[in-house]
Amino acid sequence: MSFWETLDPKYRLILCDLWGVVHDGVALYPGAAERLRQWREDGRCIVLLTNAPRTEVAVEQQLGRIGLPRDCWDAIATSGEAGIAAINALGRAVGFIGTAGDREVLESREIRIADGDDFTDLACTGMREFEPDPEQYRAELGRLTERDVHMHCLNPDRLVVRGGVPEACAGALADIYQMLGGRVTWYGKPFAAIYEHALHRAGNPPRDEVLAVGDGLQTDVLGAAWMGFDTVFVTGGIHGGEAFPEDFAARNGLGEWEPVAVVEGLA
DSSP: OOTTGGGGOOOEEEEEEEETTTOOOBOOTHHHHHHHHHHHHHHEEEEEOOSSSSHHHHHHHEEEEEEEOOOGGGGEEEHHHHHHHHHHOOOOOBBEEHHHHHHHHHTTTTOEEEESSSOSEEEEOOOOBBBOGGGGHHHHHHHHHHOEEEEEOOOOOEEEEEEEEEEEEEHHHHHHHHHTOOEEESSTTTHHHHHHHHHTTTTTTOOOGEEESSIIIIIHHHHHHHHHHHEEEEEETTTTTTTOOTTTHHTTTOOOHHHEEEEEOOO
16 A cells, blocks of 8 residues: 555645646646545645746646646645745846746736846746756856846756756756855745745644655755655656655754655655
8 A cells, every 4th residue: 555545634734846746847647636636535735836936827827738627736836926026025127037938927927027237136937948058048147146136036946857858947047146156035945935825825734734745855855844844755756766865864954854755656
């Protein structure tokens, strides 16, 4: 019998990652929708927790295109929502690096994108469509560093796998920017704000009733560990079936912490 079939009823809230756990950016993983629906039928609250640099509505639309039924979750918490709120609070136009689609989403939420170089802050949602390699941005990032532009990284993920093909994310650009000496504010996992938002959406249950499920070691797993949540590590996503690292807790200053389970997926 699998871990999921004997899941402790104390877990009233499940914070479930999307990309790498529920889908691969193109299609749902086998059994994922059925598992999410079963959890809800068991009376658990399901919050889909994602580092997508977009709004909750945009993510819900993407899930619809992929084929995840709306009865599979209670709420969605995105890194994009947290970043959008912070950038809007600046009250000024910002620079932008990302896709045309992501720019449209930000502008639909009243974020003003600067036409030229007259900006002190920059929203980064990922790679441009025609520049998929983070190294292609090094010179541009160097110039931004010289101007002391503050980068707002709306997706801390460094890499996702879309339909079996690795794809760099905004976090890879933010890493380069920090290495060059630039200032970065990160939104999303593993940072606390997105978890606090998710808990609020679920009615702020006790933390011992929360189970986090994710495939990203430095985002999903580390963030959940920092929050004190029981955590399930999914091997079938970004890490391609690799075992959970024995030195993960020691390397991240987590003492004796370890996931409550290591599984291949939700099926």
